[in-house]
Amino acid sequence: MCDTEVFNAYRHRWWDMSQRRRTFISSVGTATAIGLAGCLGGDGGDGSGGDGGDTDSDGGDGDSGPAARVGMVYATGGLGDGSFNDQAQTGAIRSADELNIEYDESQPEAVQDFGSLQQQYAQSSNPDYDLVCCIGFLQADALTETASQYPEQDFMIVDSVVEADNVGSYVFGEHQGSFLIGLMAAKLTSQDFSAGTGSTQSDSTSVGFVGGVEGDLIGRFEAGYKAGVKHAEEDVDVQTAYVGDFNDPSGGQEAALSMYESGADIVYHAAGNTGTGVFRAAQEAERFAVGVDRDQSVTKSDFSDVILASMVKRVDNAVYTSVESVVNDNFEGGAVNTLGLEQNGVEAVYGQQLGSEIPQGVKDEVSEIRQSIIDGDISVPTDPDNV
Amino acid sequence: MSDSDPSRNGDDPPAPDSDDRWSQYRQRLIRLGQTSVGERILIAVSALLLSIVVGTVIVTAAGLMATCRSPVLTFGSTTLCYDPFYVFNRLFLGALGDPFAGGWSPLNAQFAATLRETTILVFTGLSVALAFRAGIFNIGTQGQLIIGALAAALTVLWAGSLVSGTIALVLFIPLGLLAGAIGGGLYGAIPGALKAYADANEVITTIMLNFVAVRVTLYLVRNHFADPTSQATQTRTLPVEGQFPSILFDPRTDFSLLALLIALVFVGGVYYLLEHTAFGYDLRTAGIQPAAAEYGGVDSARTILKSLTLSGALGGIGGAVFVMMTLGKFQTGIPSYGFDGITVSILAGNNPIGAVFAALLFGVLKSGSNVVAFATNVPPQLVGVLRGLIILFVAMPEFFRIIGRRLAAREPDSPAAATAGGGADD
Structure with missing residues (x-):
């Protein structure tokens, strides 16, 4: 009834998978499953089902296999969040394409699952994972524990620092990217500029910053931004507000509206979904806003008529860099890698719709300053109190 | 409650056709209601x-x-x-740690994860079941669990700053459970009092209080009890004496047999309370026929208040166990054990003993999903x-x-x- 070749290919894979996960399925169960699965192949089966099994066994033996095997443990938002996790996955896909590695991914449901997934990757010996990527600072506590239990396993964590000899920590130079945003904002508020829905008020030179929750991380955004503004124009006023929540768009809207009403032309947010309210306020007040983490003129395209630029955090580059170092055998455990402008960890990306209308003079200056930061001529503070 | 559809249909018969069909369905449902355990x-x-x-x-x-x-x-x-076969294989066998594989031991890590989830779901399942039996829909177990979790964490942290050593070892876990029970119980008493004395619909109040619990704990932890060394919104880690010891199982699994045993003791306790005490009888009567219960001398307001308080206490203990066994600290974003408890309770037919098996099925599915995600x-x-x-x-x-x-x-x-x-x- 069923195509024998498919049948065999299937059994091959089944056996292979079982071995891989160190599983033994009771013979009765296997027989039934194979019987049914074989029928799935049906008449259309042309034997190419064997490919599945072959590809899989490639991964098993290290000699002819991929350059490295990477386990990805995503943050709890899961894939499809249009932000952090998706960008991390982009990095994994790029590594797979360019570095000939293979990766497995898992999306934990809750915080208590981080530890067990990290352990599963660390424990697995067939295949052996060369690197386990832990995405998001919430994994830090679990990783501190896991890393000490598996000293032979290399880990990397994004957005947090775990002090262990086998963990590479990747943090971003948010302050550097924000510096460029501040510079651009100060230049634009000091001149007559209109594009899309927004325009700057010529009689006032003021810009704003809306933060999510006060803390070291968002403080870096604020410090860089303020320093950038100051660097460009000494007398431009910066208004700051913290909404206290990363997921409160109406709070963000209120905060931004009051800034626009008191004369701010451009408001930069580092507030997650609260920032959506900032964009809404910008449209209402017919001024400008600056996005964060990803190119928000694309991800929030409804607001592309007010988004001048976005300070992009390249989580994908963090993943790629760490995988690359494993492939090249120069992975540094215990190191804290700050991905700033130089490493393309952060970037100021102009908006899809408005980017072309920003005066070339401003853009030139931004790229000039970018180079000076990379060269170390300008040092950007990380604490807003030191600006 | 008393002007139920069936009797109304009987009083003023509509089109005979639909009435016939309705009574047919009703008969079938009633027959289904009389099925035996087997x-x-x-x-x-x-x-x-x-x-x-x-x-x-x-x-x-x-x-x-x-x-x-x-x-x-x-x-x-x-x-x-x-x-699909491999998915179901992982979902069920994976959650048990592959019982058909060679060298299987019930102490394996994945089975521990399954039991870890089961333990907390037993508490939330009991919490919902107890209220259901009293005819109260407690949708607020989640909120009561969150409050209980924070109360337990803060109490143990506070106690940890005062004493340590053997006294702590003996004292901290009962203390944490008690704090969780009091926190969750008081939080359950709010909708209880609102229903008993102001006739407020408990479905609405308990749902709303879930949001209040999330926000209040978020505020408290962020502004007053935050762990300064962490980026996450969480309290400091509890002292070791305040965390459940992992008996037999690998300490990495965050599962404690002691917690599971305590859960089973509570199952027995709730069963005894419902079936063999006067209060349990009042509670069940109030659940089946409130009017008859009142007529029979049950103080319905007190019964409502007591049942919701007890229900909240059970949820709160679940939260305490989550903090003292699973996480070792309070962290915002507590998984939805309370809401799962509603399903556990329905699955168990609101029977405390059935809740164990329903919670186990839930635990298998939760931990199995992780195995599927990995494999x-x-x-x-x-x-x-x-x-x-x-x-x-x-x-x-x-x-x-x-x-x-x-x-x-x-x-x-x-x-x-x-x-x-x-x-x-x-």
Whole structure:
């Protein structure tokens, strides 16, 4: 009834998978499953089902296999969040394409699952994972524990620092990217500029910053931004507000509206979904806003008529860099890698719709300053109190 | 409550056709309500198998639609990306740590994860079941669990700053459980008092109080009890004496046999309370026939308040166990154990002993999803669909059975119900 070749290919894979996960399925169960699965192949089966099994066994033996095997443990938002996790996955896909590695991914449901997934990757010996990527600072506590239990396993964590000899920590130079945003904002508020829905008020030179929750991380955004503004124009006023929540768009809207009403032309947010309210306020007040983490003129395209630029955090580059170092055998455990402008960890990306209308003079200056930061001529503070 | 649909239908008959059909359905539901334990187990097992069959079809369909690097099967241009048999194999066998594999030990890490989830779900299941038996829909177990969790964490942290050593070892866990019970109990008493003395619908108040609990704990932890060394919104880690010891199991698994035993003791306690005490009798009577209970001398306001307080306390203890066993600290974003408790309770037919098995099924599904996530490339959303299907299939007969029993209680053929119903309508 069923195509024998498919049948065999299937059994091959089944056996292979079982071995891989160190599983033994009771013979009765296997027989039934194979019987049914074989029928799935049906008449259309042309034997190419064997490919599945072959590809899989490639991964098993290290000699002819991929350059490295990477386990990805995503943050709890899961894939499809249009932000952090998706960008991390982009990095994994790029590594797979360019570095000939293979990766497995898992999306934990809750915080208590981080530890067990990290352990599963660390424990697995067939295949052996060369690197386990832990995405998001919430994994830090679990990783501190896991890393000490598996000293032979290399880990990397994004957005947090775990002090262990086998963990590479990747943090971003948010302050550097924000510096460029501040510079651009100060230049634009000091001149007559209109594009899309927004325009700057010529009689006032003021810009704003809306933060999510006060803390070291968002403080870096604020410090860089303020320093950038100051660097460009000494007398431009910066208004700051913290909404206290990363997921409160109406709070963000209120905060931004009051800034626009008191004369701010451009408001930069580092507030997650609260920032959506900032964009809404910008449209209402017919001024400008600056996005964060990803190119928000694309991800929030409804607001592309007010988004001048976005300070992009390249989580994908963090993943790629760490995988690359494993492939090249120069992975540094215990190191804290700050991905700033130089490493393309952060970037100021102009908006899809408005980017072309920003005066070339401003853009030139931004790229000039970018180079000076990379060269170390300008040092950007990380604490807003030191600006 | 007393002007129920059946008796109203009897009073002013509408079109005879629909009335006939309705009474047919009603008879069937009532018959379903009278099934024996053996029959119910048989129904549950067949429902489980049926849900797996339907799930297999869905996984296969999804596997045919998805694109992937290494398909399981390829025929012509069509590829099958997910292997439905392997998914269910991982979901169930994986959650138990592969019992058919060589060298299986019940102490394996994945089984520990399953029991870890089960333990907390037993508490939330009991919490919801107790309220259900009193005729109260406590949708607020989640909120009570969160408050209990924070209360336990703060109490143990505070105690940890005062004493340590042997006294702490003996004292901290009971202290934390007590704090959780008091926190959750008081938080359950709020909707209890609102319902008992102000006739506020407990469904609305408990749902709303869930949000209040999330926000209040967020505020408290962020502004007053935050761990300064962490980026996450969490309290400091509890002292070791305040964390459940992992007996027999690997300490890495965050599971404690002691916690599971305590959960089972509570199961026995709630069963005894409901079935063998005067208060339990009052509670159940109030749940089945509030008017009759009142007539029989039950102080319904007090019963409501007491049941919701007890229900909240059980949820709060669940939160305390989550903090002291699973996380070792309080962190915002507590998983939805309280809401799962509602399903656990329905699955168990609101029976405390049944809650153990329902919680175990839930625990298997929760921990199995992680194994599926690790072992296959099936997206977690699809695994969520499978979980939902299984629960829906297993819970629905139970759900209809509960309806059937309520209908039977109001059946006009039974003389007591007839007088009660008729009297209320007149």
